Amino acid sequence: PPVEVGDEWLIYVKTALxxxxRDHLAIEPHPLVAAFLEAARQLGxxxxxVQxxxxxxxxxxxxxxxxxFEFKPASGPFKGRFDELEAIFFVSEHGVEAILEIDRKARGFAGLLSEALDMDETLVRFTYGPSDVASLAQWLANAISRYS
Structure with missing residues (x-):
């Protein structure tokens, strides 16, 4: 079974020669997914x-x-307004379809009730391609702001 060592996973093969x-294998995200990860980082x-x-x-x-991919607002305009942001990506030859789950922070009794009933989460679905990368952070900020 794989064993986690720091930031690496090692797979031991008992019957190996x-x-x-140890052969290292780096797994990088698709460039359009990497652009989303960078846009989210820019927004704090x-x-x-990741699971x-x-x-x-x-x-x-x-x-x-x-x-x-699960994100926490650590700084910037969304810190304290959301519990988390989750993202799933479907990559195709035309671009990326992203599904976001925006989990709002509970405020007051109504917020606590919404959170207890899982009504504090909103799904947002959108697609983007290479020509959208430059404006991805702004688009993401606008989309998230609609649900705060």
């Missing part, structure tokens, strides 16, 4: 967690599993 041999979001999980039923016709 040289079990101590910190990438907190693979079973896709919700309505997305399973595309893929059985998705990779979910």
């Amino acid at each position: 040289d079990p101590q041999d 979001f910190r990438l907190r967690h 693979c999980e079973q896709a919700p039923r309505y997305w399973q016709r595309r893929l059985p599993f998705v990779q979910e």
Whole structure:
């Protein structure tokens, strides 16, 4: 099984010719996904967690599993206004379809009730391509602002 060592994952193969041999493999995001990650960083979001999980039923016709990126607002205009921002990306030859889940911070009794009933989350779906990268941070800020 894989073993996490710092920022690296090691996979040990017991029957390998040289079990101590280590070959490093760097996995980089698609350039359009990397552009989104940079836009989120510019807005003060910190990438907190990335995990693979079973896709919700309505997305399973595309893929059985998705990779979910979870961001926390660490600085900037959204700090204190949101609990988290989650993003899932579907990359195609035409661009990226992004699904965002915006989780608002509970305020007052109504906010606590909304949070308890999972009504404090909003799904936003949009597509973008290479020509949209320059304005991606502004577009993302506008989209998030609509739900704060």
